[in-house]
Amino acid sequence: MAKHWADFQYEIYLQGMTGSVPRLPTDLTRLEELTEQRLGQGPVGYVAGSAGSGSTAAANRAALDRRRIVPRMLRDVEQRDLSVEVLGRSLPAPLALAPVGVLSIMHPEAEPAAARAAAAQGVPYILSSASSTPMEEVAGAMGDGERWFQLYWAKDREVTASFLARAKAAGFTALFVTLDTPLLGWRPRDLDRAYLPFLHCVGTANYFSDPAFRAGLAKPVQEDPQAAVRHFVGMFADPAKTWPDLAFLRENWDGPIVLKGVLHPDDARRAAEAGVDGVVVSNHGGRQVAGSVAAADALPRVVEAAGDRLTVLFDSGIRTGDDIFKALALGARAVLVGRPYAYGLGLDGQAGVEHVIRCLLAEFDLTLALSGHSRPTTPSADDLTEEAR
Ligand SMILES: Cc1cc2nc3c(=O)[nH]c(=O)nc-3n(C[C@H](O)[C@H](O)[C@H](O)COP(=O)(O)O)c2cc1C
Numbered sequence: 001m002a003k004h005w006a007d008f009q010y011e012i013y014l015q016g017m018t019g020s021v022p023r024l025p026t027d028l029t030r031l032e033e034l035t036e037q038r039l040g041q042g043p044v045g046y047v048a049g050s051a052g053s054g055s056t057a058a059a060n061r062a063a064l065d066r067r068r069i070v071p072r073m074l075r076d077v078e079q080r081d082l083s084v085e086v087l088g089r090s091l092p093a094p095l096a097l098a099p100v101g102v103l104s105i106m107h108p109e110a111e112p113a114a115a116r117a118a119a120a121q122g123v124p125y126i127l128s129s130a131s132s133t134p135m136e137e138v139a140g141a142m143g144d145g146e147r148w149f150q151l152y153w154a155k156d157r158e159v160t161a162s163f164l165a166r167a168k169a170a171g172f173t174a175l176f177v178t179l180d181t182p183l184l185g186w187r188p189r190d191l192d193r194a195y196l197p198f199l200h201c202v203g204t205a206n207y208f209s210d211p212a213f214r215a216g217l218a219k220p221v222q223e224d225p226q227a228a229v230r231h232f233v234g235m236f237a238d239p240a241k242t243w244p245d246l247a248f249l250r251e252n253w254d255g256p257i258v259l260k261g262v263l264h265p266d267d268a269r270r271a272a273e274a275g276v277d278g279v280v281v282s283n284h285g286g287r288q289v290a291g292s293v294a295a296a297d298a299l300p301r302v303v304e305a306a307g308d309r310l311t312v313l314f315d316s317g318i319r320t321g322d323d324i325f326k327a328l329a330l331g332a333r334a335v336l337v338g339r340p341y342a343y344g345l346g347l348d349g350q351a352g353v354e355h356v357i358r359c360l361l362a363e364f365d366l367t368l369a370l371s372g373h374s375r376p377t378t379p380s381a382d383d384l385t386e387e388a389r
């Protein structure tokens with residue numbers, strides 16, 4: 001019998017009988033404020049922040065909130081199975097942790113703690129190439145947990161090739177190539193504090209530990225960390241890239257390739273023509289283009305364009321179990337979550353991330369059942385209604 005994630009609910013109530021309550025709130029929208037109280041405005045401003053005045057991040061939420069579930073009754077939802085196949089793997093639930101860079105600003109145990117949490121709960125962890133920890137160390141912390149690797153596609157081919165070779169050797173099975181960050185978006189909350197977190201982890205970070213990256217530095221990282229950060233900012237991404245360049249990645253990576261940051265149906269069609277395996281419909285949590293289409297509004301058209309040629313994943317704005325339901329009903333195969341787990345990490349390390357995963361999936365399991373479904377693959381547009389804007 002499949003695991004019922006909703007059992008977490010009664011676990012909490014039963015623990016309450018012995019006088020204990022959860023260490024973190026079960027309403028995950030409260031985590032940002034608590035993390036800011038604990039860690040201060042610099043790090044939390046970076047995580048919470050978004051492009052421009054925040055219009056895209058707000059639109060992401062509005063697009064999910066505007067869609068309302070129309071629950072169905074008397075459909076036998078006693079035995080539920082949340083498992084779903086994604087990129088040739090069977091996942092216990094349609095959820096993965098999104099790539100989030102520089103997690104050492106949230107917690108000293110950083111990415112290894114988040115990766116251990118994902119592995120403990122059985123959900124895939126997508127490691128950011130802008131991680132504050134070398135990828136081999138993160139992989140080592142995960143046991144046999146499902147590990148996927150996110151690539152910022154560097155200007156320098158040697159650096160990209162080195163990252164791909166290291167990721168392969170460290171057991172990462174799928175490659176997520178982020179397309180929406182050829183340049184860093186305009187982020188006033190960070191600009192006003194001149195806060196770019198990379199100087200805070202220059203001694204340890206994945207980039208700065210890479211032999212090909214180091215080869216491009218005039219001086220060792222420790223001797224001139226500011227020059228190392230400047231070099232990183234200039235080469236971590238490449239605004240000159242175009243679709244034919246994908247051939248290089250295909251030649252150098254033999255596992256599944258997923259393009260992260262696709263919003264236009266024509267780009268989904270190009271992705272399919274380029275022979276990649278999937279796309280993430282995402283606007284980077286509203287951190288790149290202010291005034292952009294909300295990710296949930298872009299999702300149905302991308303799903304239609306993808307047909308059965310691409311696995312379509314979704315992120316940007318997922319905060320609750322009902323958000324997951326809505327994304328699946330709009331056609332996503334599974335979702336990624338970003339900021340909530342970063343806050344969970346900031347507040348309680350690995351346990352905080354596990355709390356976030358368990359809350360999201362318990363609430364999703366309940367939403368699914370209470371809406372008349374037993375499998376994550378059956379919700380459809382027919383289960384949603386859309387309120388006027
Ligand atoms: C602090 C932070 C760092 C991020 N770093 C990366 C990254 O290194 N690579 C990447 O592809 N996306 C990165 N993202 C974007 C996430 O992968 C994801 O698209 C986004 O957080 C989803 O929106 P949500 O936070 O509303 O769930 C980052 C997001 C945040 C908040």
Ligand SMILES: CCCCCCC(=O)C(=O)O
Nearest residue numbers: 101130181184233236287
């Ligand atoms: C030079 C900055 C690289 C950005 C890496 C982290 C990221 O994606 C983010 O959204 O922040």
